[in-house]
Each structure stands twice: as C-alpha cells, then as structure tokens.
Amino acid sequence: MNAIAPILEARNLEKRFVVKKTLLGRPLLEVRAVEGVSLSLMPGETLAIVGESGCGKSTIGRLLARLIEPTAGTVVLDGQDITSLSHQAMRRQRRQIQLVFQDPYASLNPRMTIGQAIAEPLMLHDVVPAAQRAKRVAELLEMVGLRPEHAGRYPHEFSGGQRQRVVIARALAPEPKVIVCDEAVSALDVSIQAQILNLLKDIQARLGLSFIFISHNLSVVKHISDRVAVMYLGKLVELGTTREIFSAPRHPYTRALLSAIPAAVPHAERRTEGLTGDLPSPLEPPPGCRLHTRCPYAREACKTVPMVLDFEPGGHGNACAFWQELPPAEALLPTAGIRNPKLDRLFAAFDDFTPRAMEDTA
Template structure:
C-alpha cells in the first residue's frame, strides 16, 4: 500500500516496494535442504516520492539495514519486488542493475570502513565517474574538485588518503562519492550515528541542503528518533521484519497509533521532564522474540501492554486511514489515550537542536553541478 506525501501526490514514485521479503537460511541438511531460516524482512510495502525523505526506524535486528540492501539489490529478495523509476529491478541482469545503481546510492554507517585506505580521495570519488561514464576522462579531475566543494571540503585535499581525515570529513567524502553518479535516491544507513553530536548537525544540514538543491530523495535508516524528526518527511516503523506503522513524520511523533511506536517514543530519555508531561506510551515488557520463530498473529503481543487474546490470531495487515497514515494494530482505536489532544512527548535533545540552528546559519553552500555533469 502506497502512502504518498500530500505535496508529492501528483508525482510518480521514484521507488516502489511491493510485498518485499528476505529469508536467510542459517541451517541446511546434509543434502543441502534448508532446515532453519530467519525472516529478516517480511511483506514490506511502501513508496518513495522524488525529493522526499523516508525514515526507517526500529530496534536493532528489526531488518532496517537488510531492507536498504534489498532496495539496491546488494542481496536478492526472497519475495516481492522493487521498482525504480517504474522498472522492476528484482530479477534484472547484473549489467542492467549496474546501470540502475547510478540512480540509487548508499552511505554506510562507518565512513572509514567504506573507504579504500589505499586509494586517494580523488581516486575514490573518480571511480563512479569512470564506472558510469558520467563525464569524459579529461574532465574528471575538475568534477572531483566540484564535488569536494559541494560537500564542504577543499579541492587541494583530493590527493590525501582516508586516514588523514577526521570522521566527519570522511563522511563528507562518502557523500561526495555518492553524489558523483548524479543519483536520484540516496540510502543513508545510520549515516550519522558514528559521529559526534556537533558533527551530526553539520552532516544533517549538509544533506538537507543537498536535497533542496539537487532534488534528492533519501531513505534514512536510523535508531535516533531525534535525528529522524529533524530530517524526515515520513517515517516507517519496523518490528521483527515487518512495518507496523507508516505515516507523516509529524503524525508519527504527535499521535502515534501502534503500541510499538508509542513504546519507542516513551523510551527516549528527557532530562528533568515537567511533572505534567507524561508519555501515553507504556513500556514494553519481556525480551524480543527469536526471529527464528516469531510469535503467531501480531508479533508484538508477547510484549505489548495492551495485548488481548485476539492478538494471538490477529493479522498484521496495515490499516490505512483517510489521511494515508497506516498501522498494523487491529485495535489501535480502542487503546487508551488514542484520541487525546495533548501530543506525545517529542524526542528532544536541546544541545543537538542548538547545534542544528547554529550550523544552519553557517551551512555549506554547494556549488552548482557543471553543465552535463
């Protein structure tokens, strides 16, 4: 089911995901038959509009990173399909997928691990220019310099190696490499979680500025809800491989429907919260079930404070409201506090918010891409 944002409803999705699933076989018989498997991603459906930021959130191990790799077909799905610009890329050839990867790039969590320590920064950024034949060979050095300036680095730093840069600078290099092929979509897999708070603010403001100037769409995978609220247009919440709620960012944070979303918001620490400011979301109890044998019915029912006997057999189908907001709780409109007018406590980090404002005022202004490149 597709939930386009209101501002992009007249446009075609840049990415469509339909019933996507991925099982990893973890044990085989002597004859090679699968004996045990883990359902990392199960029946995920959503769309991404041009210029939109869709955040994917959830606990560690819920399938966020696997979903990102499925979108790029770094791993093949077990079920479902992925459409990029209307083309089904699920089973296309490797050569055809390479052409599509020009339009969808990935930023990894650890910038140092994702850079070749034996290649200079110029070689690293020039590699996608060569692979995708973006610009002629004689213009690559100029294009590398432009990309470095675009992400706030100096062109004379092009001949340095990754170990000569700080963590934030290395992440800027990774962003420049992702921009080199002139993509339409960038998947950010925990792209700022390894950085200091001040550097996080710089990188996030850089991403927002690049999105505004280049019309990029982002799939932003993160566990930090404060960062997600700052950068996302829509949010998809995952639990044990399934999307349990998806909708506009403001609605997710102010009026969450699913008990799991409420629990995520209630778990955010707040220093000295006002006595009148109480979270409507109850804490989850118990341990996360094994993905080898997920619970029947609603997968959250073993930990949900609002669980009832029917939840053991209820399906996890997303129930879509008129405004496009969808969640997988069959009894969401019967939960306590669902119609309260006071918003749920928002994820706030005053130090991070001040840094966002400060770096926004002195944000890097990227140069415009060269004509034809």
C-alpha cells in the same frame, strides 16, 4: 493532471536467510529478516525507517539497492522493476541509487586517496570524460564542504565527520536519484551530526534527491524526515508523516519507542510505556501480532489476528487492530518529552551554514 509517480517502490518484499540446510540442501531453518514490506518514496522526499536492532531496517536498505537478492517481492526504481534485471543490466541502473554507510572509514579504501575514491564511480559509470574527472572531483569536494586540494589525502588524514562527507561526495558522483543513508550519522558527535544532516538537506534541495534514512535516533529522524516507517521483527507496524508519528502514534510499538526518548526537562510529568520481555527470535516469530508477547495492551485476539498494515483515508497506516482503544497518546508523549533542545539549538545554528565554514569544525 497525472499524479506524481514514486521514484522508488517496494512491493511485498521478503528476505529469508537460510541458517541450516538438510543433507540435500533444502532449507531447514530460516531467519525471516523482512516479510511483506511495501513502501514508496516520492521524488525529493526523505523517508525514515526506524526500529530497534535486528528489526530488518538495514536489510531493507540493501534490498532496495539490490545489494542482496529478495526472496520474494519486487523493487521498482524510476518505473522499472530492478529485481528482474540481469547483473549486466543492473550495473547500468546502479548509478541511480547509492548508499552512505554508518562507518565512513570502513567504506573507503585506505590505499586510495579520496580523489581516487570519488573519481572511481565517475569512471565506472562514464559520467564525465576522463579529462574532466579531476574538475568534477573538485566540484564534489566543495559541494560537501572540503577543499579541492584535499583530493590528494588518504582517509586516515581526516576526522570522522570529514570522512563521512567524502563518502557523501562519492555517493553523489554518479548523479543518483536516490541515496540510502544507513545509520549515516550515528557514529558522529552531536554537533557533527547537525552539520552532516544540514548538508544532506541542502544537497537534497539543490539536486532534488530522494533519501531513505535508516536510523534508530528518533531525535534525528524528527528533524530530517518527511515520513517515517516503523519496523518490528521484519514487518512494518506503522507508516505516516513525521508529524503524525510524533504527535499521534497509533501502534503500541511506536508509542514505546517514543516514550523511551529521555525527557528534555528533568522530573517532567510523563507516563512512560515500556515493553516487557525480550525480543522474540526471528527464527520463530510469534503468530498473529508479533508484538503480543511484549505489548502491555495485548489481548487474546492479538495471538491470532494477522499483523496487517491498515491505512486510514489520510494515508496513516498501522498494524494494530485495537489502536482506538488505547489511552490517549498526548498523555504519554508531552511535547517536553520528545524534543531535544541541544539538537534543536545545533540545527538552528547550522541552518545558514556555508559548506566552507564546516571544514575546521569536523
């Protein structure tokens, strides 16, 4: 029996942005936004990419969709290396991977009705005949919880949550296999976040889609993701299942991120684990482990030991060579400290939602 192949795979991806050149045009100063990142996405899976601002997670999302060209490495989509495709060939493959951005209003053309915005990818990729486009637009609107008659309205006539559902409908229009959600709910109220996330989960179950979910909100990531990739300063520092990351984090940076989540119970006994100092410049990242300048457990060897993701037999990988010598994570992250009861209640309330019922709450 053959193993299931990943629907999307990144192999040693690198992206460097040139910020200064010589008079002859040679790179003189570069930002190392992404360096040596390898990860895979299985069919029907949600892989979350988390980390603080500037770590390179959004750059990875754009590299995976080939909105920007990688400096090195490859991206394999459904068994095909898309980084080697010509622009014409990539145009035919682009329908397979779509994006949902953070700001839905900026994602939509204010001069186009939402019906026109959703019909545009249907036309560009010739998904359905012209005579059936209006019917398909109506089906997509109903799928995301809007009415077919909303197709004639403009983006400014909708709330933020409704606009994000329009963007999701447009992403679904070319019938993709992968959707990259780049901070797709961070600009929404908590109650609307729960609706949008449950909508994404419902669509995933119905259509068998795979999601790359980029976020800084770990409470949201805990609810929606199957696996979590943690990034720091352009490199992956930990990769594992959601249960592994939230119950037994290995890398000090992951532990610091989780301990920064506000405690759900006031005055609960909890030992926090913070980082010291500021984020180093991506122009000149520290040698060895890139976290050693801020890590409370750093030792002399961390200044020279390469930052390499090492995987355990079960598939949990982390880039800390001394993680087994750290204090137990259970004392650092009690259950009361990593749950968000308000978000839990909202998710429970919307678990049995119907798309039509969401219209008036956005």
